[in-house]
Structures are given as C-alpha cells and as structure tokens.
Amino acid sequence: MLKYFNNRRLIRNLIIIISTLIILSYAALCLKLYSKDLSTFKECFDNGDYIKANSIILNKGNFNIIKKIKIKKDLNTYFLNCIEQLEINENENNNEISEISREYILYTLREIERYDVVNSKITEIKDSMPMISSSRDVFEKAYKLFNDKDYVSAMKGLNEITPIYPEYLEVLDMKINCYSKIKEDTLDKADKLAKDKYYSKAISLIEDNLSLLKEDKELIDKVKEYEGEKGKYLSRKQKEEVQAVFNKQEVSAKQNINSFDIASGTNYLIIVNIKDQKTYVYKGSKNKWSLTKEFLCSTGVNGKETPKGTFTVQNKGDWFYTDKYDQGGKYWVGFKGNYLFHSVPFDKEQKKIVDTTLGKPASHGCIRLKVDESKWVYDNVPIGSKVIVK
Structure with missing residues (x-):
C-alpha cells in the first residue's frame, strides 16, 4: 500500500516538474519572441517608420503572455527615453533649431501619443513649446x-x-466655415459691383481672396466671366464715345470735345475725322481738352479703309519701308497693329516723295500727314495716348 502511494507521489512530482519545464520553456520562447518584436519596433520607430512600428505593436504577439505583462512598462521606458532625447536636442540647438525641426519634434510626440503611455508628459512638453503656445494664441484670436x-x-x-x-x-x-463665408461674401459683393458695371473692382475683389481660397475654380470662372463682360462694356462705351464726338457735334468746334467725358492714358488725345480728312490733336485731361494741332490728312482708300474705333498709341519709329507697295514713311506712330500715322510716302532712298495727296483717301489704311506734321506727332504724342477714328 505504501509503495502505491509513493508511486503516485512520484508521478505527480514528475508531472509538476514537466509542466514547470514546459511553462518555463514557453515563457522563455515568449520572452525571446517579444524581445525580438520590441527590438524591431524600436528600430522602426527610431528610423521614422511609424506605420510599420505601429503595425508590430498591434499585430505581433497578441497571444504572447510576456507582451501582455511587459509591453506597457517597456513602451513607457522607451518613450520617456525618446522624449528625453528630443528635449536634449532642442535645448542644445535652441538658437539654431528651425521650424521644420520643431515640426518634426511635434510630429514625433504625436506618434508617441497614440500609444497612450506617456501622454501627460507629452502634454507638458507641447504646452511649453513656442509653436504650440503661439498656435493656441492665434487660434483664440x-x-x-x-x-x-x-x-x-x-x-x-x-x-x-x-x-x-x-x-x-x-x-x-x-x-x-471661413472658406464658405469668405466665398459667399466675395461672390455677393462682386455680383453687386458687376451689376453696377464696376467690373474692375469686382475682379480685384475676387483676385484678392483667391490665395486664401486656394484658387477656387468657381471664383476663377467668375473672374473670366467679369473680364468678358468688362470687355463688352468697354467696347460699347468706346463706340458710344466715338458716336458722341462725331454725331452730336463737330469736333472742329474745339470747345465741345469736353462734353463727352473722354479720357486718355496720357495728356494727349488724337481724333481723326475720316469724312473731313482731318486729324485733331488735343492736350489736357478728361473734360479739360484744348485743341493743340489740326492737320489735313489722308486715310485709306476703298477696300483698304482705315479702321474706325478707339485705339491707343502703341509704338513709334523714324522710318519704315514696305516692298509690297515699294514705298515707306517717316516718323511713324502705331495705334493698331500695322496701322500708323506717318508722313506722305517716300521712295526707298528716303529722298523723293512718291505721293503728295492729302485731304482725301489715298493710303493703304494708314493716316498720312505732311512730313513736319508727322514729325510733330512723333516727337510730342506719347505712347499710351488715346486715338479715336470715325
């Protein structure tokens, strides 16, 4: 009987020993695997591979008993060391550290924060950083x-x-919310300005806010729309302006030019009357024009008419020659592409006048003047001056 109990005790002890060895072996294996995973995690985190590091913590060794026991403490120790190193680097380079470096520090702290082990320390550091305190003040304002x-x-x-x-x-x-409010307010104000024909102000209002609104497509399209409407409006106004000058009264009356709100880009204004074959040069400003010169001229013949409308002096030169017509002109002043004021035509050598006609259409579309009169226009009328041809 005694022998039976001794055998049972021996078996029980053997089972305990074997179980203990199994448990210890399992624990050793778990510790080895956990240590390997933790080491890999630290390596990834140190190298800035935060996604892979986080994946290791979330997905590796979830049934590892050692991980369940040690992970929080080990992460706490590791992250405190990381934070300490960040603080050391910032303090040592406080005068040289750039905004980018501070962004990196904050980004790293945010990554640490997601593990929820040293958040109180992180909050303390963030609150002490100028970037965060400054952002808080700006946000409140x-x-x-x-x-x-x-x-x-x-x-x-x-x-x-x-x-x-x-x-x-x-x-x-x-x-x-700001984006929505600014856009709504900008479109509303611009629409009111456009309805009152203040297209330039409407366009400027939108363009001033485009940088804030990240080049909003609807606003860009609205600018294009207003620019189109502005062009049509100015074209109508210019036509009305020309009609007012030539249809309501005679320009040669000298004083009535100031009844039509005509403005120029300079203190000179040129008006060409095709019917009378006259060119009038005024000096002054809007509604304060004084007739300075009156020239007999020659405009384009039938089929090569001088274009009518409102233009601007664009460029100048002292001579041009065209092989097509085997003639050239002195002291030219351009107002629309190849359409110019210039002298009566000369031969290629610039010595002989080939056509002295003035007072009736005789040109290929340009406006011919006497040599001395074309030189006066060339010398005195600046680029940017308005030219009205009717």
Whole structure:
C-alpha cells in the first residue's frame, strides 16, 4: 500500500516538474519572441517608420503572455527615453533649431501619443513649446475674429497654425466655415459691383481672396466671366464715345470735345475725322481738352479703309519701308497693329516723295500727314495716348 502511494507521489512530482519545464520553456520562447518584436519596433520607430512600428505593436504577439505583462512598462521606458532625447536636442540647438525641426519634434510626440503611455508628459512638453503656445494664441484670436464676422482675418490667422497643434481638427473645421463665408461674401459683393458695371473692382475683389481660397475654380470662372463682360462694356462705351464726338457735334468746334467725358492714358488725345480728312490733336485731361494741332490728312482708300474705333498709341519709329507697295514713311506712330500715322510716302532712298495727296483717301489704311506734321506727332504724342477714328 505504501509503495502505491509513493508511486503516485512520484508521478505527480514528475508531472509538476514537466509542466514547470514546459511553462518555463514557453515563457522563455515568449520572452525571446517579444524581445525580438520590441527590438524591431524600436528600430522602426527610431528610423521614422511609424506605420510599420505601429503595425508590430498591434499585430505581433497578441497571444504572447510576456507582451501582455511587459509591453506597457517597456513602451513607457522607451518613450520617456525618446522624449528625453528630443528635449536634449532642442535645448542644445535652441538658437539654431528651425521650424521644420520643431515640426518634426511635434510630429514625433504625436506618434508617441497614440500609444497612450506617456501622454501627460507629452502634454507638458507641447504646452511649453513656442509653436504650440503661439498656435493656441492665434487660434483664440481667430475664433474671436470669426465670431465678429471678420472671416478674412480669421482665415489668415488659421493658416499660420501648425498642423501639429493638438486641437487642429477644430482649426480645420473653422477654416472650412471661413472658406464658405469668405466665398459667399466675395461672390455677393462682386455680383453687386458687376451689376453696377464696376467690373474692375469686382475682379480685384475676387483676385484678392483667391490665395486664401486656394484658387477656387468657381471664383476663377467668375473672374473670366467679369473680364468678358468688362470687355463688352468697354467696347460699347468706346463706340458710344466715338458716336458722341462725331454725331452730336463737330469736333472742329474745339470747345465741345469736353462734353463727352473722354479720357486718355496720357495728356494727349488724337481724333481723326475720316469724312473731313482731318486729324485733331488735343492736350489736357478728361473734360479739360484744348485743341493743340489740326492737320489735313489722308486715310485709306476703298477696300483698304482705315479702321474706325478707339485705339491707343502703341509704338513709334523714324522710318519704315514696305516692298509690297515699294514705298515707306517717316516718323511713324502705331495705334493698331500695322496701322500708323506717318508722313506722305517716300521712295526707298528716303529722298523723293512718291505721293503728295492729302485731304482725301489715298493710303493703304494708314493716316498720312505732311512730313513736319508727322514729325510733330512723333516727337510730342506719347505712347499710351488715346486715338479715336470715325
């Protein structure tokens, strides 16, 4: 009987020993695997491969008992060392550290924060960093500006806030609201300006806000629309201006030119009357023009008429020659492409006048003047001056 109990005790002890060995072997294996995974994690995190590092913690060794026991403590120790090193680097290079380096520090802290082991320490560091405290002040100011409906100033402030700011999601939400409000307000004001024919002001208003609104396509299309409407409006006004000058009264009356709100880009204005074959040069400003010169001229013949409309002096030269017509002109002043004021035509050697006709159409589309009169226009009328041909 005693022998039976001794055998049972021996078997039980053997089972305990074997179980203990199995458990110890399993624990040793778990520790080895855990240590390997932890080492790989640290290597990835140190190298900035945060996605892979996070994947190791989330997916590796989830049934490893050693991981369940040690992971939080080991991460706490590791991350505290990381934070300490970041603080040392910042303090040593405080005067030289760039905004990019601070962004990197904050980004690293944010990655550490996702593991939820040293968050109180991270919060303490963030609160002490100028970038974060500055962003907090800017956000508070932007919030007040937003409530005061100063959306443009609020948006400018929000754009200065670092993406690492802890409440950056709130910043993004406010930016979306500012964007919507600025766009709505800009379109509303621009539409009112355009309805009153203030197209340039409407375009400038939109363009001033395009940088804030990230080159919004709808606003860009609206600018194109207003530019088109502005061009049509100016074209109509120019035609009306020409008609007013030539149809309501005679330009040669000298004083009545100032009844039609005609402006020029310079203090000179040229008006050409095709019917009378006269060129009038005025000096002054809007509604304060004085007739300075009156020239007999020659415009284009039938089929090669001088273009009618409102133009601007674009360029000048002292001589041109064309093989097509075997003649040239002195002291030319361009107002529309190849259409010029110039002297009566000369031969290629610039010595002989080949056609002295003035007072009736005789040119190929240009406006011919006497030599001394074309030189006066060349010498005195600056580029940018308005030219009206009717």
